Amino acid sequence: MVRKFCLALAVAASALAIxxxxxxxxxxxxxxxxxxxxxxxxxxxxxxxxNTKVETVQAPYANVFExxxxxxATKSGVFDIILMDDPWIPFFAENGHLEDLTxxxxxxxxxxxxxxxxxxxxxxxxxxxxxxxxxxxxYVGNAQMFFYDAAKFKEAGVESPKTWDDVLKAAKTxxxxxxGRYFGYVFRGGQGNPVVADFMPIFWSHGADMFNADxxxxxxxxxxxxxxxxxxxxxxxxxxxxVESYNANEVGTALAAGTAASSINWPNWVATFEDPSQxxxxxxxxxxxxxxxxxxxxxxxxxxxxxxMAASKNKQEAxxxxxxxxxxxxxxxxxxxxxxxxxxxxxxxxxxxxxEQFRHYPVLMEAIQASTPxxxxxxxxxxxxxxxxxxSKAVAGTISPEEALKNSQAAVEQITGLK
Amino acid sequence: MLKSDKxxxxxxxxxxxxxxxxxxxxxxxxxxxxxxxxxxxLTIFPSVYMFYAAVHRISPNPDLPWEFVGIGxxxxxxTDAQFHVALRNTAVFTIAAVTLEFLLGLGLALLLDRxxxxxxxxxxxxMIPMMLPPIAVAITWKLIYEPQFGVLNEIMFLLGLxxxxxxxxxxxxxxxxxxxxxxxWTPFIFLLMLxxxxxxxxxxxxxxxxxxxxxxxxxxxxxxxFLKPVIAIALLLRVMDALRLFDLVFILTGGGPADxxxxxxxxxxxxxxxxxxxxxxAAMSLFVLFVTIVLSTWFMKRMRLAx
Numbered sequence: 001m002v003r004k005f006c007l008a009l010a011v012a013a014s015a016l017a018i019x020x021x022x023x024x025x026x027x028x029x030x031x032x033x034x035x036x037x038x039x040x041x042x043x044x045x046x047x048x049x050x051n052t053k054v055e056t057v058q059a060p061y062a063n064v065f066e067x068x069x070x071x072x073a074t075k076s077g078v079f080d081i082i083l084m085d086d087p088w089i090p091f092f093a094e095n096g097h098l099e100d101l102t103x104x105x106x107x108x109x110x111x112x113x114x115x116x117x118x119x120x121x122x123x124x125x126x127x128x129x130x131x132x133x134x135x136x137x138x139y140v141g142n143a144q145m146f147f148y149d150a151a152k153f154k155e156a157g158v159e160s161p162k163t164w165d166d167v168l169k170a171a172k173t174x175x176x177x178x179x180g181r182y183f184g185y186v187f188r189g190g191q192g193n194p195v196v197a198d199f200m201p202i203f204w205s206h207g208a209d210m211f212n213a214d215x216x217x218x219x220x221x222x223x224x225x226x227x228x229x230x231x232x233x234x235x236x237x238x239x240x241x242x243v244e245s246y247n248a249n250e251v252g253t254a255l256a257a258g259t260a261a262s263s264i265n266w267p268n269w270v271a272t273f274e275d276p277s278q279x280x281x282x283x284x285x286x287x288x289x290x291x292x293x294x295x296x297x298x299x300x301x302x303x304x305x306x307x308x309m310a311a312s313k314n315k316q317e318a319x320x321x322x323x324x325x326x327x328x329x330x331x332x333x334x335x336x337x338x339x340x341x342x343x344x345x346x347x348x349x350x351x352x353x354x355x356e357q358f359r360h361y362p363v364l365m366e367a368i369q370a371s372t373p374x375x376x377x378x379x380x381x382x383x384x385x386x387x388x389x390x391x392s393k394a395v396a397g398t399i400s401p402e403e404a405l406k407n408s409q410a411a412v413e414q415i416t417g418l419k
Numbered sequence: 420m421l422k423s424d425k426x427x428x429x430x431x432x433x434x435x436x437x438x439x440x441x442x443x444x445x446x447x448x449x450x451x452x453x454x455x456x457x458x459x460x461l462t463i464f465p466s467v468y469m470f471y472a473a474v475h476r477i478s479p480n481p482d483l484p485w486e487f488v489g490i491g492x493x494x495x496x497x498t499d500a501q502f503h504v505a506l507r508n509t510a511v512f513t514i515a516a517v518t519l520e521f522l523l524g525l526g527l528a529l530l531l532d533r534x535x536x537x538x539x540x541x542x543x544x545x546m547i548p549m550m551l552p553p554i555a556v557a558i559t560w561k562l563i564y565e566p567q568f569g570v571l572n573e574i575m576f577l578l579g580l581x582x583x584x585x586x587x588x589x590x591x592x593x594x595x596x597x598x599x600x601x602x603x604w605t606p607f608i609f610l611l612m613l614x615x616x617x618x619x620x621x622x623x624x625x626x627x628x629x630x631x632x633x634x635x636x637x638x639x640x641x642x643x644x645f646l647k648p649v650i651a652i653a654l655l656l657r658v659m660d661a662l663r664l665f666d667l668v669f670i671l672t673g674g675g676p677a678d679x680x681x682x683x684x685x686x687x688x689x690x691x692x693x694x695x696x697x698x699x700x701a702a703m704s705l706f707v708l709f710v711t712i713v714l715s716t717w718f719m720k721r722m723r724l725a726x
Contacts, residue, residue, distance in 0.1 A: 191674055382694040396675075399677075
């Protein structure tokens with residue numbers, strides 16, 4: 001009798017464990033950090049308001065991609081919504097992991113997202129870029145900005161850096177004066193995503209791009225690419241030793257600790273720089289759009305966007321949540337929680353912009369509107385890895401900048417099958 | 420009475436018959452079944468599945484069928500430059516780290532053998548690194564190596580020595596990882612050697628001393644041969660573990676700079692999860708499995724020969 005009871009109990013427990021995820025009405029996969037925290041808080045508000053159950057699964061950056069890709073490949077339906085970094089969109093969309101939102105908009109009686117969203121924020125949510133159907137909605141309006149210590153730059157003879165030449169001039173002076181303890185520039189030189197993210201704005205601002213306009217040819221090893229690489233190497237020479245392994249944390253810390261005068265960085269670092277408990281540079285860091293090279297400066301856009309997984313069993317509920325979470329009211333709440341907005345009305349909201357912590361909003365909005373997406377290719381993670389290896393070698397000095405461009409061209413051609 | 424009842428009752432209701440009887444007869448199989456099923460589900464099935472995946476090209480698009488490529492994924496191993504880099508780095512790491520760990524572990528055990536028996540807390544202290552989770556060790560060393568704020572460069576600066584980029588320096592990155600691994604795993608070798616030394620017979624040493632054999636002679640002709648089985652086990656375990664290195668590299672360098680610390684486990688992870696190519700990742704995993712089996716078999720044979 002006892003044995004039978006134990007058996008029944010075990011079977012029941014297993015059944016409950018298997019169906020536990022089905023208890024949630026919506027399950028959302030989000031990254032660790034402020035972006036995921038913000039959406040998790042919004043999900044809790046929504047659950048309370050609608051008296052429903054919204055589960056959020058939070059994972060480190062790389063694991064969000066992996067878990068999303070696994071869920072998509074196995075059609076598990078374990079996640080209803082995924083909060084994606086925008087360069088992942090082609091991979092998820094072109095492999096059939098994301099739901100086309102067109103019919104859901106029609107069902108809601110609208111053609112698509114409203115005009116209050118920034119045009120660049122909406123463009124990345126369409127696949128192909130800016131022309132295809134919507135496969136997601138923008139939630140966090142990240143785009144790189146140029147961060148610099150205005151007082152130090154002034155001391156070095158540059159009032160406000162408009163070009164990479166200005167940056168180099170000031171950074172060289174400051175590094176020379178720094179005696180190995182202070183540097184004019186710092187960047188993410190870590191192999192892979194970090195070094196690529198900090199190179200691309202310089203690449204674009206010199207008129208270079210990874211592919212030609214119709215994505216039929218790889219165009220890394222070009223005179224424009226060489227010009228960009230020359231500036232990048234010059235910036236390396238005025239950066240701290242060990243920059244080859246730097247990621248966002250090291251760069252952010254160097255600026256917050258006042259040991260480096262400038263860098264390209266993401267807007268979520270503003271909160272750290274303006275927090276006296278974490279920064280020696282409160283009120284001293286200035287923000288500007290990416291400096292120009294031979295062409296106008298352009299940031300790398302890095303929006304976090306919400307898409308519905310194609311295998312979701314709660315698609316309408318997921319869409320309803322996404323529409324609610326991206327209303328102007330909710331985006332403002334998200335901004336107050338530390339996430340840059342994606343709507344003009346929030347960027348220009350006087351209640352926010354009068355606060356010190358949001359003083360970078362006009363610059364950020366300008367940076368988003370002047371931004372460029374990372375090359376939209378379903379094999380972007382592999383492309384980024386290959387390009388990142390060659391850039392890392394150039395930064396470390398194991399190959400020449402020319403070799404890095406040549407090798408990158410060959411590697412990306414091999415991955416994409418393009419010439 | 421009983422006899423006549425048995426004749427008229429259905430078989431399943433008879434005492435000692437039917438379901439109860441069957442259960443009693445097969446109880447041992449029933450008790451073993453969950454374990455066997457779990458074993459099948461967790462080891463046999465994934466292994467077979469990995470073989471199956473290794474001979475297919477698997478698209479991340481679930482609507483596309485798996486394409487049979489035969490030995491295609493294995494042939495890629497011959498031409499994949501990144502795989503060759505990872506293979507070379509793994510070999511360099513394994514040889515350097517395990518050699519250092521062995522020499523230091525054995526040396527420490529010989530030095531502290533008698534001393535440590537009186538100071539048990541020292542043994543406990545030495546065990547701490549290997550008891551820490553690898554991820555905690557990696558983060559600790561990341562902070563130590565941090566070029567601008569790390570304690571190592573602070574010491575270098577105070578001593579008037581040039582500061583280094585450590586894990587960020589193309590020439591020091593692999594060395595930095597090896598040092599962190601040696602710090603964590605030397606105690607493991609040390610403990611095994613210590614246990615080996617404690618079990619050595621006394622008589623041969625007494626006889627050798629009477630014959631006037633020097634300490635070095637005793638070590639070379641007695642200690643080392645006696646310790647051979649323990650050494651073989653220690654090296655085998657460490658080599659197998661070193662071939663799977665992941666955490667330290669993932670946290671400290673991410674495989675860089677300039678690919679100098681990219682090891683096989685990291686590359687397999689990237690191919691499987693970042694590049695969404697599980698078929699090729701399975702082929703590489705099988706290669707690592709093959710190398711591990713060949714090495715283990717060779718070690719075992721050597722050990723048996725020694726006995």
